[in-house]
Amino acid sequence: MHAAVIHAAHDVRFESVPDPVLSTGGDAIVRVVASCVCGSDLWPYRGVTETEEPKRIGHEFVGIVEQVGDDVSRVKVGDFVIAPFYDCDMTCVNCRNGFSTSCLEGGWWGADDRSGAFADGGQGEFVRVPHADGSLVATPEQPSDELIPHLLTLADVMGTGHHAAVSAGVGPGKTVVVVGDGAVGLCAVLASKRLGAERIVAMSRHESRQNLATRFGATDIVAERGDEGVDAIHAMFDGVGADCVLECVGTKESMDQALRSARPGGQVGFVGVPNGGPELPMRRMFGTNVGVRGGVAPVRNYIEELLPEVLSGSLEPGLVFDLELPLSEVAEAYSAMDERRAIKVLLRP
Amino acid sequence: MHAAVIHAAHDVRFESVPDPVLSTGGDAIVRVVASCVCGSDLWPYRGVTETEEPKRIGHEFVGIVEQVGDDVSRVKVGDFVIAPFYDCDMTCVNCRNGFSTSCLEGGWWGADDRSGAFADGGQGEFVRVPHADGSLVATPEQPSDELIPHLLTLADVMGTGHHAAVSAGVGPGKTVVVVGDGAVGLCAVLASKRLGAERIVAMSRHESRQNLATRFGATDIVAERGDEGVDAIHAMFDGVGADCVLECVGTKESMDQALRSARPGGQVGFVGVPNGGPELPMRRMFGTNVGVRGGVAPVRNYIEELLPEVLSGSLEPGLVFDLELPLSEVAEAYSAMDERRAIKVLLRP
Known part of the structure; x- marks a missing residue:
């Protein structure tokens, strides 16, 4: 064969x-x-x-x-x-x-x-x-x-996006940010919608992906990244961030973005294969009570x-x-x- | 005054x-x-x-x-x-x-x-x-x-022990390991008992603390630490570890002990003020799906x-x-x- x-x-x-x-x-x-x-x-x-x-x-x-x-x-x-x-x-x-x-x-x-x-x-x-x-x-x-x-x-991809959402505690009434607009990130939007999230922000800079995210249930699109992306998310959610953040990339930068986009007591669900960002800032997690959960789905x-x-x-x-x-x-x-x-x-x- | x-x-x-x-x-x-x-x-x-x-x-x-x-x-x-x-x-x-x-x-x-x-x-x-x-x-x-x-x-201390248990997802039927036998660790045992845990292991090498842990609801005591401590926990729980691990110390060694004592898909609740162990091994967390959540209670x-x-x-x-x-x-x-x-x-x- x-x-x-x-x-x-x-x-x-x-x-x-x-x-x-x-x-x-x-x-x-x-x-x-x-x-x-x-x-x-x-x-x-x-x-x-x-x-x-x-x-x-x-x-x-x-x-x-x-x-x-x-x-x-x-x-x-x-x-x-x-x-x-x-x-x-x-x-x-x-x-x-x-x-x-x-x-x-x-x-x-x-x-x-x-x-x-x-x-x-x-x-x-x-x-x-x-x-x-x-x-x-x-x-x-x-x-x-x-x-x-x-x-x-x-x-x-669909099961992995679902795992990101489950790991982040997505459910009815929750606010969600999805970091990553690849197939897994898009499926994470769909999974969040399916699980009853109230508001779903897709972080994406590509029009075709933005369109699919919207079709899958995203209520908002944020094209900015880094500090500007975090500021945009904070501005949308009471100045403190979202309940659930789904990290679907796997880089140091994307995890940093995710951690800073979650409100105190929020939760990051991560499914991006860690690549270049193998360590998590525990003191930051301690101070903010932002949990991190996820992995190979x-x-x-x-x-x-x-x-x-x-x-x-x-x-x-x-x-x-x-x-x-x-x-x-x-x-x-x-x-x-x-x-x-x-x-x-x-x-x- | x-x-x-x-x-x-x-x-x-x-x-x-x-x-x-x-x-x-x-x-x-x-x-x-x-x-x-x-x-x-x-x-x-x-x-x-x-x-x-x-x-x-x-x-x-x-x-x-x-x-x-x-x-x-x-x-x-x-x-x-x-x-x-x-x-x-x-x-x-x-x-x-x-x-x-x-x-x-x-x-x-x-x-x-x-x-x-x-x-x-x-x-x-x-x-x-x-x-x-x-x-x-x-x-x-x-x-x-x-x-x-x-x-x-x-x-x-009682609220902090409770926070460790809540952050680790302790509830009816769950198996729990508490790392740390200080006042917070002992309160974490009490909180786990109160929340309905099925089995609670206190890791302690001091007789007076072991006795109080038992009074508070610990079903087992493990005196070993490091690799031996992890082996003892794995041997107690299907060879894979416990559902919930409560980290109540705050050192690099205690967090390592906690992460390795949790089964795949388990959860570490941490309340020890991070001191000397500010980073978490994300690749290990990814591979095992062990979540980490907690912080200042x-x-x-x-x-x-x-x-x-x-x-x-x-x-x-x-x-x-x-x-x-x-x-x-x-x-x-x-x-x-x-x-x-x-x-x-x-x-x-």
């Missing part, structure tokens, strides 16, 4: 790789119907994190189950399934606590997981899925083609909650995809996202 | 200071019935924070209202009142949001507050209280002498909730006082706490 392999910064290739083979009894092989490129894929693509040897890449996909191991009982051949951006057993204590990203057995696509099983990268024609019963969620029936992009967001635990609304058409997170390419043009997909020509690129075989 | 003044490290004196005078219309003068020494008073006493010039000290007191300004309406002459460890108006947006420590007008005892009004130190015979209507809470009647220590804890917002239980005798946080001295021996009070001869010292005029 063929799959995306990253060789070095700015060097992603669509090339021949070994066909996946069932091996653990609990695994499944999924034929990928759609995959996509994540903002976090851009870290190795840009060389921010080093690629020491060629490596399978991609961690968001939906598809059809082609084969299952002898021990698999929850999913069956022919099912349309959504995979989270990691594999997990959904039976260990961390999965049961709602944090399947800390599954004691699971791991990440494109590498060996904690149980020692290799999981293919998600940007490929097929993926071997360890812990298939835990990892995969089947839809009740085969979805229409129009639903595919929306369903695909449940693999990562347990999207598998959210799929059952979000899926019915996607299937009914009331939740349309797939609008974040603004470019679609054949999987064979995966290199162009990375390039388009790197150059911000696209918010998020969907790939079909 | 006489009051405690810190001149330098290990140099606290009981000396003559100006009598307080009403000056703002909204202030009151309180005759102190009992005050005490806080763990955070030990930072300047030990020279960890510098004392550049002689300074009034002490921030926990209860007493009788002697005089009130013309604009004061909620408290009256003769009332027995509890003062939080800061003054606040309880009308600004931060006070209304539940975070009166961030009051836009208030400030700290022994200094000018944000409105420019000087507030006396709490370890004195009298205290001028700015924003008396906001700051002071009167009891329905004059309390018995036995209730004084318990009421005094509502000025700081808005104890004024908690007094109404806790007071009825103290008055009824069902809540006895005053047991943290294990030494009582006359205010004139305030220097010995500091010495006893510094040398850990006492958990907490109560001072009477």
Whole structure:
């Protein structure tokens, strides 16, 4: 089969790789119907994190189950399934606590997981899925083609935006600021609207993203950043800031922006992969009682909650995809996202 | 009148200071019935924070209202009142949001507050209280002498222990680890019990403190620290850690202990004044989804909730006082706490 392999910064290739083979009894092989490129894929693509040897890449996909191991009982051949951006057993204590990203057995696509099983990268024609019963969620029936992009967001961006909102304590009547206008930030706006927030500010300088944020429920747009951005937020919220701030970027600057945009006693929910800002100013947090909570989003635990609304058409997170390419043009997909020509690129075989 | 003044490290004196005078219309003068020494008073006493010039000290007191300004309406002459460890108006947006420590007008005892009004130190015979209507809470009647220590804890330690528990999300069925066996840590145990925690581990190496922790509701005691302490906690809780960890010390080591004792998706509530550990490891927090929330406790917002239980005798946080001295021996009070001869010292005029 063929799959995306990253060789070095700015060097992603669509090339021949070994066909996946069932091996653990609990695994499944999924034929990928759609995959996509994540903002976090851009870290190795840009060389921010080093690629020491060629490596399978991609961690968001939906598809059809082609084969299952002898021990698999929850999913069956022919099912349309959504995979989270990691594999997990959904039976260990961390999965049961709602944090399947800390599954004691699971791991990440494109590498060996904690149980020692290799999981293919998600940007490929097929993926071997360890812990298939835990990892995969089947839809009740085969979805229409129009639903595919929306369903695909449940693999990562919609669940991650939802996690930012949940971690920040978003709920009815709350005021919300979303830092970051990438696909996750936009999904965080949608999640905040869905959770009943009263006012939602999207911080964005790009017109197309501002428009989508507004469609997703943003009540206000702030284009300023840094001190000016903080001043604008304070001016909107009693001079002190918002109840909930959703940090969806992952830089030192964006976290600083987030912390200063929250009112005393407010909460920052963060899902941006920390990159360049690994430390938090504890004295500032102490003085203001601004809490910080979040991290790698347990999207598998959210799929059952979000899926019915996607299937009914009331939740349309797939609008974040603004470019679609054949999987064979995966290199162009990375390039388009790197150059911000696209918010998020969907790939079909 | 006489009051405690810190001149330098290990140099606290009981000396003559100006009598307080009403000056703002909204202030009151309180005759102190009992005050005490806080763990955070030990930072300047030990020279960890510098004392550049002689300074009034002490921030926990209860007493009788002697005089009130013309604009004061909620408290009256003769009332027995509890003062939080800061003054606040309880009308600004931060006070209304539940975070009166961030009051836009208030400030700290022994200094000018944000409105420019000087507030006396709490370890004195009298205290001028700015924003008396906001700051002071009167009891329905004059309390018995036995209730004084318990009421005094509502000025700081009991409310601060409660804040640690609230910030960590303690509630029915939750598992809790308390790092720190000072008066605040012990009150955090009591607060966790009160909030319905299922299991409460007190980390303590001192027998008298272990005994009080047990009386306050601790179900387990762990004497180990560092890696051994973390291993002991993991062994008790499914190999992954506890739901809620209450950090009541404020050092780099204690915060590290706390972060590693929380399970993935758990929450650290911190109230130890950060000292030597001002930064938090964001990558670790991201990977584990352990949240961190807390800070300078808005104890004024908690007094109404806790007071009825103290008055009824069902809540006895005053047991943290294990030494009582006359205010004139305030220097010995500091010495006893510094040398850990006492958990907490109560001072009477």
